[in-house]
């Protein structure tokens with residue numbers, strides 16, 4: 096174990112990697128590849144884990160943001176850290192999103208070689224962060240036909256139970272009611288946004304992994320006190 100790769104990106108000079116929880120140095124309940132300093136893990140272990148990720152990704156640098164469930168997307172190099180998305184044209188920098196049920200989404204304009212990652216939990220999804228991501232890429236001169244999107248591991252539509260207050264913020268196509276419970280399909284909600292912005296259906300791919308069901312990944316819903324996985328993209 097280590098990471099899963101969306102291999103579509105390789106031919107365009109990029110590596111899109113979603114790391115699982117293995118091969119790190121943190122102890123239970125952060126075992127072992129936790130990349131978050133904010134969950135109670137030993138900071139030196141977290142530093143070591145980020146270095147392990149850097150080496151496995153063969154990156155010069157790992158860049159992550161302080162994810163705050165916003166719709167703010169920054170450019171790498173901006174002097175801002177609180178955000179939920181980041182993009183760059185720079186090679187060698189692995190742009191990483193921390194996740195443990197929320198949806199990590201990777202973008203690349205294959206012609207202009209611009210890469211972007213965003214973090215879409217229910218709040219970011221409700222704020223339309225996937226649409227915002229597309230708008231920024233279009234402002235950078237990207238054509239929707241040239242944008243590849245990868246949806247990383249996250250809690251799936253069969254596992255993500257929500258209350259009415261959250262469900263009411265989403266359209267009926269991403270909500271399912273079953274046995275008196277309500278489930279939210281975050282992947283679908285984001286795909287609707289992406290397609291609405293003109294991204295081609297065939298250019299959007301999900302890794303099809305549920306963090307709640309698959310114990311190779313951290314899941315906040317399942318474990319409460321746990322680490323965070325990392326996923327993202329690097330121009331090589």
Ligand SMILES: [Zn+2]
Pocket residue numbers: 250251252253254255305306307308
């Ligand atoms: Zn699931």
